[in-house]
Amino acid sequence: MLTLQFVPYSEIERLDSTGRIKKLLGIVREEKIVLMQGRLKPEEETGLIQKTMEAVGKSSFTGIEICTIYPEEVNADLFGRLKKEFYKALIGDREGITIIGPASLVKEIRKDPNKIQLFTHTPVRRTSPKTKVIASKNKKKKR
C-alpha cells in the first residue's frame, strides 16, 4: 500500500526551518509520500539533504526522493513581480507543490517541466505496474 500524506502550507508556515525539515523527514521515515503545498527555501532544501544524509544507514533508511514543481514567471513585468513578492511576504510562498518520498518506496521522480512522474520500486508493482503521479500547475492526477 502506498500512503500519500498532504501537508498544507498552514501546517508548516509557523515552523522554523529546522521544524519544517524535522516534520517532513519524520513523515517520510514513516514510509509515506509527502505532498506539500508550496516549496522549501533553497537553504531548507540543502538542510533536508544534510539531515537525510545524517539519517542514512540508521536502520534501513536509504534516503529520499524529492521534486518540486513551481510555476515559472514567464514574461512577468516589474509590476507583476512586485505584486507576487508582496503576496509572498503577506501569505507565504504557497505556490507550487513539493513531493518527497522515501527512497525505499520511490525509485525515481521524473520531472519534465510541467509534470511529475513518480516511479515506485518492484514490490508495489505487484498490484499496479507503474505508480504515476502527474501534477500539472492546477491539476493532479493519480494512476
Place this chain on the structure above:
Amino acid sequence: MLRILTNFVKRIFLQLFEEKKQIKLGFYGPPNGGKTTLSNRICKDWLGEEIGTASKIPHETRQVMLKDSVVIKHRGKELAFTLVDTPGIATRIDYEEFLKYKMPEQQAKRRAKEATKGVIEAIKWLDEMDCVVVVLDATKNPYNQVNVTIIGNLAARNIPVLIVANKIDLKKANMKKVENAFPQYEVVGLSALEGSNMEEFYESVFRIIKKR
C-alpha cells in the same frame, strides 16, 4: 581603544579593496556528472597533474579535494584559482547500488557511509566558494531536484554560476535540454574526457568571474 579602532578600519579597508589572490572555483553537481574528470582536465592543462581519481562507480569522490595555485591564462589575462572538487550531491545512498559493480559488501557499506559524509561536507563548503561550475551529465534529465537545489542555493548566496553540460561526445547528450532547464544561466557544452570545447569553457569562467 584607538588601536582597536584602527585595526577595525584597516580590516574593513582591506576587505573592500584588496584583490583576492586566489579564486575559489567549486565543482558541484550530482554524482557521475564528471566533476573530477573536468577538474583533472583543468589541472592537467595548467599544472600537469591531477586532482583526484575519476570512476564509473558513483561517489568516487567522497571528500572535498583542493588544488591550489592553478593559474589559468586566457587571451592575455591570467587568474589564479583554488580548484575545489566536491563529492556528488545526492538525496539517496544505498550500499546495494555499489554491489552492482561487484564490490564486496563491507567495502560497499564503507563507501556508502563515506559518501553520506561527503554530501554533507560538499554542502558545508558552498559558502566558501567565489564562483561555482555546476557539472551536469548532458545525457541525463537536467530537471533533477538536486540540480535545482544546488543552483537555487548558489543564487541565494549570490555566487556566480556556470553550468557545464558534460559528456557531449555521447550520442544521447542533449545540450538544448540543459539550456532550456536553466535559461537564466550560461551553459557550456563540453567533453571533459576528450577535452573538447575547453577554450569556450575558460572563456566562460573568465566571464563569470567578473560577476563577483
